[in-house]
Amino acid sequence: MPAFSPANGNLNPHISVDCVIFGFDFEELKVLLIERGLPDGQEAGSSQPVLMLPGDLIYDNENLDQSAMRVLKALTSLENIFLEQFSAFGEPSRVRKEEDIAWLRSMRADPDARVITVGYYSLVRLDKFKPAPAYYARSADWYPVSEVQGLAFDHDQILDNALARLKYKARVEPIGFELLPQKFTLGNLQKLYEAILGSTLDKRNFRRKILSRGILIELDEKQQGVPHKPAKLYQFNSAQYDKLKGNSFDFLL
Amino acid sequence: MPAFSPANGNLNPHISVDCVIFGFDFEELKVLLIERGLPDGQEAGSSQPVLMLPGDLIYDNENLDQSAMRVLKALTSLENIFLEQFSAFGEPSRVRKEEDIAWLRSMRADPDARVITVGYYSLVRLDKFKPAPAYYARSADWYPVSEVQGLAFDHDQILDNALARLKYKARVEPIGFELLPQKFTLGNLQKLYEAILGSTLDKRNFRRKILSRGILIELDEKQQGVPHKPAKLYQFNSAQYDKLKGNSFDFLL
DNA sequence: CAAGTTAGTGTCATAATGACACTAATGCAA
């Protein structure tokens, strides 16, 4: 299927998808944003750079998941990413800022249509996916979540919402291995949890707990070239993880 | 705001909301369904009764939450219910059955438009809300969740999805007090959990756990007129409950 | 008054939690 004009598909002017892609660089949580431009290198006189989540209208012959994947790829070249829907956003005032309206006028056949958008999020390994801008994206890059603000439309709110969902999940079930390289240290993993939760954790208790789940495989290998005691490397035991998913919740029985 | 034609609002032919309202009758979990008819008592020759979730297109000047509340009220007369969005559904093949297509043709200005729908769910006290059908609903009633099947469009799937969400939440945090009357017994509460989770729980352990949370207030009152030892009545301590919500999750620290 | 029904209660062995501080191994700079 070609990326831009699926056979028999018409753009639906009322429904879009937006993707919140989280990555982790061993220090802090990042999110993939694009700088908004126009397709085909048409550039309106150099306006202020505006950042936004990768997103666009859907086609009438794709489902929402497919749309999200297509749009993400079209704008950032990322593909083969597991996207999870988290919420729909439909405030009539989603499009309010002058510059957003102007941009829509130069982009859309029906720029004043009321649009609701469906939010998708994902966790990926920062080192594994190299975003490359295309279509209307002038750039596609990782930004520290903590510093992001002033995104186009209601994207600040969509991002907040995705982050809240991520935190909730991180507290309730083991999560986030998608954000680390295949081999990682317990220190990496702890930092990741601390970045997601926004709080620090006790090292010994963290290790005890995570190891007791049996979702890690200890490798016969250590870090190299680090200016401190090298740590053991671990791998993620995905079979065990899938087993746990169904019953690692704690509230009742 | 009038219920049917908000000032300046046009129906958006591409976006609808559907409501999954759960109720509990002390025995099993029920869901509120309507029997599909036509507005204003126009009735096509008596076709097979078709059940569906209450839902309809949104207006362009309401947000999604408002739409869901409006539509629910318009079809079932229920109002002042806290609805929570849980997912959007957008398969291009959502409308596929002949009878669904025929019904849309008699109902909608643009019956062939591709529609995505946003699902909302809620838990209510069965005894507190008496559904009354209106608009295109021929009836509005409670049905045992376990027996529901063959709903219109993709509503079976939407219901399954809402139920899965409900189960997940019930395992992760205390939930469901909205389904019980203000004064209830621990037996009622346990039955409710068993109905939601679809499994039985140990009475003593259940009591210990639920009481230890401090979210119940023991009343100076007992059941009356029951053909067995009357149980103490409890009330729900909502202040304590709200406090817990933020930190009763168990996975890490 | 007997039968049926749900309420209500305690113990024990095991597992999970949270608080807490020191030594080990490495790279780098002086």
Added chain:
DNA sequence: TTGCATTAGTGTCATTATGACACTAACTTG
């Protein structure tokens, strides 16, 4: 080469949470 900075790695203990388990109490109805 030494020492400094940095992160890895480890165990205990007191407290709390868990899960398994069986009997008596109180009421209504027939």
